[in-house]
Amino acid sequence: MIQLYNVSKVYDNGVPAVSDISLRIAKGEFVFLIGPSGAGKSTLTKLIFREQLPSSGQIFFRGRNILRFGPREVLQLRRQIGVVFQDFRLLPRKTVYENVAFALEVIGRSRKEIRERVPAVLARVGLSGKEDAFPDQLSGGEQQRVGVARAIVKRPLVILADEPTGNLDPDTSREIMDLFEVINRDGTTVVIATHAWDIVNRMRKRVVALENGRLVRDEERGSYSYGA
Amino acid sequence: MALNSLWYCTRQACISLTRNFWLGVASAAMIAVSLIILGAFLLVAVNANQFMRIVESTVEINVFLEDDADVRDLQHRLAGLRGVEEIRFVPKQQGLQELKKAFGERHDLLSGFEGENNPLPDSFRVRAERAELVPTLAQQISFFPGVYKVRYGQEYVEALVKVTRWVNVVALGAVVLLGAGAVFLIVTTIRLSMVARQDEIGIMKYLGASNWYIRGPFVLEGMVVGLAGACAAVATLGAGYYYLVVVLERLPLLFFIQPVTDPNMLLSIFGGLLGLGLLMGGVGSLISVRKFLQV
Numbered sequence: 373m374i375q376l377y378n379v380s381k382v383y384d385n386g387v388p389a390v391s392d393i394s395l396r397i398a399k400g401e402f403v404f405l406i407g408p409s410g411a412g413k414s415t416l417t418k419l420i421f422r423e424q425l426p427s428s429g430q431i432f433f434r435g436r437n438i439l440r441f442g443p444r445e446v447l448q449l450r451r452q453i454g455v456v457f458q459d460f461r462l463l464p465r466k467t468v469y470e471n472v473a474f475a476l477e478v479i480g481r482s483r484k485e486i487r488e489r490v491p492a493v494l495a496r497v498g499l500s501g502k503e504d505a506f507p508d509q510l511s512g513g514e515q516q517r518v519g520v521a522r523a524i525v526k527r528p529l530v531i532l533a534d535e536p537t538g539n540l541d542p543d544t545s546r547e548i549m550d551l552f553e554v555i556n557r558d559g560t561t562v563v564i565a566t567h568a569w570d571i572v573n574r575m576r577k578r579v580v581a582l583e584n585g586r587l588v589r590d591e592e593r594g595s596y597s598y599g600a
Numbered sequence: 601m602a603l604n605s606l607w608y609c610t611r612q613a614c615i616s617l618t619r620n621f622w623l624g625v626a627s628a629a630m631i632a633v634s635l636i637i638l639g640a641f642l643l644v645a646v647n648a649n650q651f652m653r654i655v656e657s658t659v660e661i662n663v664f665l666e667d668d669a670d671v672r673d674l675q676h677r678l679a680g681l682r683g684v685e686e687i688r689f690v691p692k693q694q695g696l697q698e699l700k701k702a703f704g705e706r707h708d709l710l711s712g713f714e715g716e717n718n719p720l721p722d723s724f725r726v727r728a729e730r731a732e733l734v735p736t737l738a739q740q741i742s743f744f745p746g747v748y749k750v751r752y753g754q755e756y757v758e759a760l761v762k763v764t765r766w767v768n769v770v771a772l773g774a775v776v777l778l779g780a781g782a783v784f785l786i787v788t789t790i791r792l793s794m795v796a797r798q799d800e801i802g803i804m805k806y807l808g809a810s811n812w813y814i815r816g817p818f819v820l821e822g823m824v825v826g827l828a829g830a831c832a833a834v835a836t837l838g839a840g841y842y843y844l845v846v847v848l849e850r851l852p853l854l855f856f857i858q859p860v861t862d863p864n865m866l867l868s869i870f871g872g873l874l875g876l877g878l879l880m881g882g883v884g885s886l887i888s889v890r891k892f893l894q895v
Contacts, residue, residue: 421806443811450808461803478809480605522807 373399373530373561374420379429381415381585389415390585393429397563399529402556404572405565406596407582413565416582417534420563421453422446434529451479454523458535460515462507468494468518469503475522489525497521497551513544520551530561537568545571569596605813612817613824616793623792624825627785631829631880632836634778635873639837641771642869646860648764661738661752663724669746671722677744678726683733688725695720721748732761779880786825786884790818794888819885826881830874838870 374397381389390412397403405413418424419431422438431438438449462471469490476486494500497517507515516536523531531552537545549564549571556562566572572579572595579594580587617624665674671689678687690698696718700707713719726741728734734752742750794801804814845859860866 447808447810450806455806461799461806463800463803474803475807477604477608478804478807478813480813483604526808 373397373401373434374563375432376416376419377430377432379419379426379431381412381419381424382427388585390419390426390582393582393585393587395580395587395590397561399561400556400559402553402562402575402577403564404575404577404579404594405563405582406567406569406572406579407588409567410584411582412585413582414534415585417532417563417565420530421455421532422449451526452529454526454528454531456516456519456523456531456533456536458538460507460512460519460539462515462518462522464507467504467506468499468510471507471518472521472525475525479526481526493521493525496524496554511544512540513547516540516544516548517551520548520555524555524560528560530563531555533562533564533566535566536564537566537571542570546574549575572596605816608813609816609820612797613820616796616817616821617824619796620789620792623785623789624821624828627782627789627825627884628829628832630778630782630785631826631877632832634775634782635830635833635877636836637778638771638775638876639833639869639873641767641775642872643837643841643860644767645764645771646865646869648767650858650860661726661728661734661741661750663726663741663747664721664749664751665723666746666748667721669722669748674724674744674746678724678741681737681740683729683737684726685729686725686727690723690725692718692720692722695723782829783880783884783887786822786881787888789825790822790885790888793818793821815886815889818889819882822881822883822885822888823878824881826877826879826884827874828877829881830877833877834870834873837873841866 374395376393376395379393379395380391383389393412393416405416407413415424419426420433422431422441425439433449433452436445438446441449463474466474472490472493473486476489491500491503494503497520499514499517499521502510502514507518510518516539519536520531523533533552536552537548540548545568549568552562552564553575576593576595578592579589579596581589581594663674663678665671675687675689678684696710696713699720700710703709726737728737735758738750738752741747801814841859845861848859
């Protein structure tokens with residue numbers, strides 16, 4: 373699904389964010405990107421989303437080099453990737469329903485399709501009955517569920533989440549991670565950058581560890597602890 | 601899908617317009633002012649053109665001949681000149697008659713100059729196709745053999761050409777300056793709208809919205825502002841011009857000024873102003889939107 377070959381990214385101010393990373397993520401995998409702050413986790417997700425271009429190296433999505441994509445192909449790429457943010461990034465003046473529907477609206481889906489899919493997705497993330505609530509009337513966990521619903525409503529091949537539980541308490545974090553696991557079980561590839569060591573240890577998924585922009589560990593069924 | 605997007609664009613544009621209502625009004629007013637000035641100069645220009653055409657039809661070059669001139673040869677040469685519309689031969693007897701007519705009641709003063717005593721030379725009256733050709737033609741003709749002297753309303757024609765040229769330059773300069781100001785205001789208006797929706801734009805990009813989908817509402821907003829300004833300008837100009845035409849008709853003293861009332865001409869000017877307003881609004885918002893979409 374996603375392949376990175378010797379990818380490096382140096383920001384304009386000369387700070388290297390990731391160095392010489394090679395990584396393969398297969399279809400249907402569940403991958404944790406872990407490491408301390410500034411290790412390059414966010415940069416890596418941005419590179420996959422083509423929000424940023426690497427300084428060197430190649431990145432492939434479904435066998436195609438995304439660095440050679442034109443604007444139209446970049447759009448197609450982004451429509452196949454659902455993104456979840458630490459700060460949820462919901463539109464405060466739209467209701468839960470509208471926030472999720474927005475994801476389909478902006479890619480030009482029909483109203484009929486929107487009417488069918490949004491309630492189904494909201495039910496799936498456990499938000500039935502909250503359709504007309506505004507984000508500030510929801511708890512953090514519920515807001516993140518809206519964020520997840522918004523990411524999956526367009527049926528992406530990959531979910532990319534950058535610290536999705538960073539603003540949530542441990543119990544809520546676990547619920548959100550369980551949600552990701554359910555989504556993954558249906559065949560969606562899930563990539564999560566996170567600090568939440570307890571969750572990583574509990575879930576026993578593939579762990580890719582970064583330190584100072586370098587890939588230091590890549591284990592199936594791994595844990596957070598270094599050198600384990 | 602297209603219909604959905606259009607609906608979305610319209611809705612967002614309306615929301616932005618009400619949010620920054622007064623800035624929108626200011627931008628529209630600026631556009632209106634620049635278009636009013638442009639339109640006024642255009643109206644002056646078409647009227648000056650018509651006036652020139654009327655004057656041109658009366659501007660004649662008087663070509664006085666030597667006594668021994670070869671009239672046939674000269675007629676040939678004159679007919680061969682570029683820009684000559686009409687040539688008329690005026691024998692000296694006729695010249696005298698015309699002079700007498702010009703003297704009116706005092707024509708008896710000229711009574712001694714008839715027949716052998718006529719001091720006037722034979723002449724050609726040459727009419728040019730356009731006023732600005734007159735000086736060149738006159739100079740060319742003055743070199744022909746058998747030509748004694750060439751005369752025309754020199755100062756008159758040259759002044760007219762010069763004035764219209766200056767009016768054009770000044771008008772163009774003013775329009776460019778004001779137009780740039782108006783576009784700048786539109787850029788500011790749209791930028792404010794975009795800042796107000798910055799989060800939304802960021803999220804839209806993450807959700808895979810196309811650039812045109814993001815741009816649409818802002819471009820529409822700019823065009824609405826531009827069109828509103830243009831409408832105000834056209835209404836002002838139309839009313840003002842109509843009033844002027846009516847007033848001129850009532851003033852017999854100014855009978856020689858005939859304003860242009862050809863509806864086709866006026867419609868194309870006003871239509872052009874509306875189009876220009878739209879264009880300024882659209883261009884302004886595109887400038888504004890450009891830097892927001894670099895991802």
